[in-house]
Amino acid sequence: MTEAAPTRATWPIGRGLRLPGLALAAMSVVLFPLHAEDLPQLTVPVRVHLLHSEQEAAVNTTLTEADVARIFGRVNKIWAPAGIRFEVESTGVTHMPGGGGALPKERLLKNGLNVSYVKNFAENGFWSGQFAIVKDTAWLKKVPGGLDEPIPRVTAHELGHALGLEHRQDVTNLMASGTTGFSLNESEIKTAREHAAKFAAAAAER
Numbered sequence: 001m002t003e004a005a006p007t008r009a010t011w012p013i014g015r016g017l018r019l020p021g022l023a024l025a026a027m028s029v030v031l032f033p034l035h036a037e038d039l040p041q042l043t044v045p046v047r048v049h050l051l052h053s054e055q056e057a058a059v060n061t062t063l064t065e066a067d068v069a070r071i072f073g074r075v076n077k078i079w080a081p082a083g084i085r086f087e088v089e090s091t092g093v094t095h096m097p098g099g100g101g102a103l104p105k106e107r108l109l110k111n112g113l114n115v116s117y118v119k120n121f122a123e124n125g126f127w128s129g130q131f132a133i134v135k136d137t138a139w140l141k142k143v144p145g146g147l148d149e150p151i152p153r154v155t156a157h158e159l160g161h162a163l164g165l166e167h168r169q170d171v172t173n174l175m176a177s178g179t180t181g182f183s184l185n186e187s188e189i190k191t192a193r194e195h196a197a198k199f200a201a202a203a204a205e206r
């Protein structure tokens with residue numbers, strides 16, 4: 001799938017500037033709807049699973065609930081420019097019967113997102129379509145202006161997939177694979193907000 005070009009470049013910015021003050025103010029809301037201060041906050045519930053397996057020691061994350069709180073503090077800073085906040089609904093140990101494969105269905109949060117932490121995994125992280133897996137030993141290629149800690153960045157990246165985003169292989173952005181970058185462009189913010197709004201609405205109905 002190809003990425004849409006940044007919409008701002010094609011917007012008639014110059015025309016807007018010739019309009020008188022009030023009209024300009026009204027136009028600017030239409031033309032630049034994606035600045036964080038203009039965006040109503042969307043809160044997406046997330047259940048965090050600390051994976052544990054009796055059979056497979058490589059599964060067993062050593063992260064704690066305090067680590068998760070700190071990680072999501074940083075995830076929410078990354079996502080703040082999109083007006084999206086991830087609220088940890090609960091953090092608990094999820095046992096993996098057999099040591100691998102899918103999370104037990106009855107443990108998954110419905111109408112919200114699920115993030116699981118694991119000690120070792122083939123990739124830094126993965127979005128399965130139902131839940132995210134993040135390796136607590138994740139390693140990223142450093143890029144200028146990137147985040148200094150891999151786990152929050154990988155978590156924020158996988159949540160990006162969960163909110164409908166594809167990869168964008170540019171070294172400074174969140175949806176690039178395997179780097180510390182964390183910026184979002186306007187079309188990504190728009191797409192992520194459309195997905196986040198569904199979870200936010202479902203959470204409000206609970």
Ligand SMILES: [Zn+2]
Pocket residue numbers: 157161167177
């Ligand atoms: Zn990815």
